[in-house]
Amino acid sequence: MESIEELALGPCIASQYLRPFRLRYRQNGVSKLWDFMRAHDSVSILIFNISQQCFVVVKQFRPAVYMCEMEEQCPQYFENKTEESWCPLSDVLPASKGITYELCAGIVDQPELSLEEIACKEVLEECGYEVPVTSLKRITSSRSGVGLTGSKQTLFYAQVTDDMKSSEGGGQPEEGEMIEVVEIPLQDSMKFAYDETFPKTMGLIFSFMWFQSNIAPKLQEK
């Protein structure tokens, strides 16, 4: 159970992470402006542990998701927000409101590594499995946040066994990552995918369904 305390909402000035830009252009003769952000592309990996017949996903506290819920409950925090000061948030929601289930994933920020190499690194760091680059299967790619960042997400599939587990995973605590590895039994997976009481990403829902169509029939043959 996560403990989230001492929340305060502040101004976001010269962020290292959020890089807003404005594009001016003429589309079919009409002048336009569009505000957008640059964000890194990313990879995500559907991990299936064949020894345990379960999916391996990650669960973590997401401040942005938590603050969505906060705005719904306490819109005044955002409405009254002035540029300069920090505003302590007293009506604290339970941490569970900001916890999401996601595929193992990472941003593409190392030009010297291939997407597959980055994916394998994330599988090891977040979930503790040593996956050979050649065993990854590329599923597809998509565009996320098309209005805001438009960054490209590439989705892979990795089949693992208990023998490939070399650590507990959990992300990089030195970078502030607090990631919990969660196993979802195959037999419960579609119920989980559609259970809206567990907030999750579309990539997770899609990939569970992709598995049912593309991998599950082959497992049953064996």
Add this chain to the structure above:
Amino acid sequence: MESIEELALGPCIASQYLRPFRLRYRQNGVSKLWDFMRAHDSVSILIFNISQQCFVVVKQFRPAVYMCEMEEQCPQYFENKTEESWCPLSDVLPASKGITYELCAGIVDQPELSLEEIACKEVLEECGYEVPVTSLKRITSSRSGVGLTGSKQTLFYAQVTDDMKSSEGGGQPEEGEMIEVVEIPLQDSMKFAYDETFPKTMGLIFSFMWFQSNIAPKLQEK
């Protein structure tokens, strides 16, 4: 074919659309900061035209997607970007680089309307079909941009017939929307979903697959 001309990249100051914030908090005893943005929740609608046996989706130029490609080709535009000035972009990429295929969708910004009512309004505005609120089927919801906005996307299914078409759709030109309605024949839909040469959202890919599992079998029975 879209014409995109006279591009310039500028500073994004006091954006009406991008609302960055910084959250300070203590998670399990560790102090943290997280930069995020507030964004509206959204609805998206998988539309299937049963008369034509096709999906109805939208296609539009997305500046954020286009600028992802631009940064890959010409990183110097972003690296040298100073806060104050506009920088004309001379190595213009074809507009097609920024064109995405998406489900009909809209943001949730009218508190007096239900999600279903907003969905029906978008189906009419963007795609030209009059869909009764009661005929919408809720598929599921998910969280998008979990690191950045965490906003909630609710996905609906709408089955339509040619008789329900009352206009051409195309969005609201007065709000600058230039949306092209595209019909994807059911028989080509899974090939299209996985064809990465047509950039698209995960919601579109997922919903086509959901249809195959949940709706297509019932159509064949009839």
